[in-house]
Amino acid sequence: MTGPRSAQGRPPAASPSHVRAVALDDVDRRLVRLLEEDARMPNNALAAAVGVAPSTCLARVRALRERGVIRGFHAEIDPAAVGRGLQAMIAVRMQAGARAQLRDFARRVADRPEVMDLYFVAGADDFLIHVAVKDTATLRAFVVDQLSARPEVAVTQTSLIFEHLPAAGSGFV
């Protein structure tokens, strides 16, 4: 484990992509796939599953972390179980004159506790915000206070999310 993280902040490094074109061999790819599914798989089980010695496996996983291939290990939490049963996707378009502040504005929004993901997109909208909140009143407050009331924001469009299927572990690594 490296450094701890500020409780409310963004992950420290591992920016957009970078450390690019890292060549992963077959063992690396299998490790990534296994840890994507179960981040707590013991090192020796991991080693056995990919067919290397535990010490090798440990070194491989550490290298994957250091290369930025593995960005971190996280528990997946049921939002509803922690009082965030309502999810929405909010498309935001900034005022033409406010494009220069787009990234700073979006990053501040992304640091709000309601926000689960923020996607900068190409096209009519500037970014999408995936939020999980307690109820419609909280959602409305977020949209109004954090977005539509801001002069930088031109338009927002909120879509309620009925269900979210995350795909942790299904990638074709």
Place this chain on the structure above:
Amino acid sequence: MTGPRSAQGRPPAASPSHVRAVALDDVDRRLVRLLEEDARMPNNALAAAVGVAPSTCLARVRALRERGVIRGFHAEIDPAAVGRGLQAMIAVRMQAGARAQLRDFARRVADRPEVMDLYFVAGADDFLIHVAVKDTATLRAFVVDQLSARPEVAVTQTSLIFEHLPAAGSGFV
């Protein structure tokens, strides 16, 4: 740890919400927050951080898993590092007559390796698909073969994602 997962499938249980209105006390909430940030935090460190004995901590975490509050532990992977440097959000609207098959169709799509998340939404679109792929050719192949060529699909709209800020650990648990 409960059962293993089929490599390509969805997580087993923990559907939309369920096990609902689970009362979490202060210790539970702190455990959830810590594990959301670092799923591999050692049990004794976890115990010390929340102020209970390691054995108690272990039982708490196990209970959180069994209650479905914690759905799993996953490594966060840099998509670019595993050859999926291009991300997009695809909005899909189904044909009016195909709404009955919406869920089945969407679930099959969600099991595709390109798909990272699928959101069923209210409004003009039926669902949004967050994909991560190698290049534009792969993206185009996905959109055409899996979506627009299908008779159930009315329209798709693809937005490239420039950057994705995930918020693991920022929730207000």
Place this chain on the structure above:
DNA sequence: AATGAAAACAGAGATCC
């Protein structure tokens, strides 16, 4: 339900191939 002690186990390093 939480604890403390004891047993089982995994993790990290040094050494060698």
Place this chain on the structure above:
DNA sequence: GGATCTCTGTTTTCATT
């Protein structure tokens, strides 16, 4: 770069409160 061995520390169980 990878394996074997060993020591240290953590995870886990269980009797107890």
